[in-house]
Amino acid sequence: MNIPVIKIELVEHGTVEVDTESPYVYGVEEAGRIFRSTLSRMNIEVVGLLCLDSTHRVVNYSTVSMGTVDRVTPSVSQILKTALLSNASFIVVAHNHPNGTCKITEPDITLTRKIGNAARIMDIGLVDSLVVCPSGEVTSIRKAIGGSDER
Numbered sequence: 001m002n003i004p005v006i007k008i009e010l011v012e013h014g015t016v017e018v019d020t021e022s023p024y025v026y027g028v029e030e031a032g033r034i035f036r037s038t039l040s041r042m043n044i045e046v047v048g049l050l051c052l053d054s055t056h057r058v059v060n061y062s063t064v065s066m067g068t069v070d071r072v073t074p075s076v077s078q079i080l081k082t083a084l085l086s087n088a089s090f091i092v093v094a095h096n097h098p099n100g101t102c103k104i105t106e107p108d109i110t111l112t113r114k115i116g117n118a119a120r121i122m123d124i125g126l127v128d129s130l131v132v133c134p135s136g137e138v139t140s141i142r143k144a145i146g147g148s149d150e151r
Helices: 028-039 076-085 106-121
Strands: 046-052 058-066 089-098 127-134 138-140
Touching: 028 046, 028 058, 028 089, 028 127, 028 138, 046 076, 058 076, 076 089, 076 106, 089 106, 106 127
Parallel strands: 089 127
Antiparallel strands: 046 058, 046 089, 127 138
């Protein structure tokens, strides 16, 4: 009997130019610059993920889900799979609101809690979950719900 041997790996798909000089992300200010560059001009809702190492240095960026003009349904398992394969100690998640309203919705809060709980089980800290608008405004969901950086 032959059993297949498999290998799972991340493959670099390219690079993204961002408006920041520091390779470190500690919160909304640094992450906001990166997500403004990647999400603010999208005309559909998109979820992006920053994976960070134990010193909060950016390891990589990934688009983890694409939706429609008014909703996106990311898979928490895909977010964590990307984080685990990246050997991330911390993650920052963000999505855009192409309609221009940076108001945090109940589904935004529910998803943030779900991601945070799942990440905690995997010993990955959720630094923040952000909403990005076409104007460049960035809103912190964790701050709005009174969350802290947990691990």
